[in-house]
Amino acid sequence: MRLFFCVELDDDVCRTLAEHVGRLRPQVGGGTWVAQDNLHITLRFLGEVAEAALPGLAEVGRTAATGIAPFALAVDTLGAFPSPRRARVLWAGPARESRPFTALALAIEDGVLRLGFPPETKPALPHITLARFHSPRDLTGALAGATLPPLAVEVRQVTLMRSELRPQGPLYTALSRWPLGG
Numbered sequence: 216m217r218l219f220f221c222v223e224l225d226d227d228v229c230r231t232l233a234e235h236v237g238r239l240r241p242q243v244g245g246g247t248w249v250a251q252d253n254l255h256i257t258l259r260f261l262g263e264v265a266e267a268a269l270p271g272l273a274e275v276g277r278t279a280a281t282g283i284a285p286f287a288l289a290v291d292t293l294g295a296f297p298s299p300r301r302a303r304v305l306w307a308g309p310a311r312e313s314r315p316f317t318a319l320a321l322a323i324e325d326g327v328l329r330l331g332f333p334p335e336t337k338p339a340l341p342h343i344t345l346a347r348f349h350s351p352r353d354l355t356g357a358l359a360g361a362t363l364p365p366l367a368v369e370v371r372q373v374t375l376m377r378s379e380l381r382p383q384g385p386l387y388t389a390l391s392r393w394p395l396g397g
């Protein structure tokens with residue numbers, strides 16, 4: 216099964232994001248837009264994982280979550296990977312680095328490495344993917360005029376999510392959740 220660790224978002228955060236994204240969408244056009252209910256912050260993508268690995272992953276999630284106290288992420292910025300001029304991913308996220316988020320992602324990374332997963336090569340930058348583009352898109356104009364109301368994402372738990380890929384978009388199912396701070 217295809218799995219990833221993530222931070223789920225409260226319904227009101229998803230709703231506010233979806234409203235603002237709705238305004239941006241006509242300007243950007245095209246792309247594959249993430250359904251409101253699927254918005255999340257990835258902590259670690261695992262890919263295809265055998266069922267036998269689930270107990271180990273549960274231990275990783277529990278240990279990582281227990282070691283970090285709940286915290287808030289100020290989601291106040293729209294951005295693009297790898298750059299606004301050649302965007303493949305449009306995202307919302309915090310402008311500033313979040314130490315607790317980095318610590319949480321590192322704790323999970325540490326745990327999955329111990330289980331034998333190959334190391335993550337991308338830095339753990341907290342972001343909520345809003346849209347993906349098959350070919351690079353110049354979003355400098357759209358992003359220059361776009362604003363986001365400051366959103367406080369309360370990070371209270373870690374989720375191990377299952378992703379089933381379907382033609383109409385992925386179906387996410389939470390397999391386990393662990394509260395931060397134990």
Ligand code: 2AM
Nearest residue numbers: 219255256257259260304342343344378
């Ligand atoms: P992204 O939002 O930055 O694209 C579920 O697919 C989540 O896992 C996505 O939010 C995605 O992050 C992340 N992810 C990381 N690497 C991935 C990969 N190779 N394939 C699919 N998703 C990946």
